[in-house]
Amino acid sequence: MKRQFVAIVLIFTIGLLANAFQGNAQNKIGYISLQELISAMPEYKKAQTDMQEYQKALVQQGTDYQQAFVDKQKSFVADSIKMTAAVKEVKRKELNELYLKWTNFVNQEAQQMMNQHEQELLAPIQEKAVTTSQAVAKENGYAYILPKEQLISFPAADDILPLVYKKLGITPPAKDAGAKK
Template sequence: MKKLIVAAVMALGVFNASAQNKIGYISTDELIGVMPEAEKADNELKAYQTELAQNGQDLMKDLSNRDSLFVRDSAKLSASMKEIKRKELITLYQRVQNWQNEAQEMYNQEAQKKIAPIRLKAMDAIKVVAKENGYAYVLDVNSVIVAPPGDDLLKLVMKKLNIKEPVAAPGAAPRN
């Protein structure tokens, strides 16, 4: 009987302790989307993507030009020179074939480099707001199925980062 009472008291204590832990949530994607740094990074990434696409087009144009020259001049070339030019064309063709994957990898690395400090700033602000408002846990909204609107920390974190709340599009549902 004594063990049962001790267990009940301990369970009650654990229940009371866990009842005091506030749980909040936030959409980190939405937060990062309204940060001025994200808009700048997005513009820089678009410019970088355009540059990569232009490099790919230049590579294709170079291959096309060299191929045309080879076809035009092949009758005048010696067998050894034809073989050298053919190998050059094959190498350039392989570069063109690999360019798409290389460009995608380069873009992903650049995006990671630009987004990482923005994400870190957002996470730091979320931690500060959670601590200031007594939240023991903050979940990303993408993993929360049901939550009361009062525990959404987006507006508090935006305020902490001095970001004005974006104006909702006409007919859009208001954010809580």
């Protein structure tokens, strides 16, 4: 009975050790710069173009609000001599509302619209980058992938960015000759 117990404990211990060694072999840690990956994706370049067009449209809208205010103000100044006090008060309120609409759009609304549009454009690109990175990590036996920007020291061999570029069919951007890695 004692021999059987010792044999079971020995087999259990060997199993635990084998599991520990196998577990350590599977816990490869890699890293990636999602910023580099996303900026190299064709979808990102298209999104940048779209953002520039959207920004131009917002600038034009702000300019239109400004022009409407300036035109209304000129009209008010020119016609105010013929207006009664009540009409002047109504026109001043209109001018004030138009001015507030213009300044609110320029100072807040346009930026909020820009941020929301950017998030709508970038969310699927970021999701694709993360999903592809996860797939490459799994295919290559990496248990953990860390963001390169958060690391102080890292071996080049564990950078999965080239593997993700390959999976996405992206030609890596040329490195600057004078830039440090």
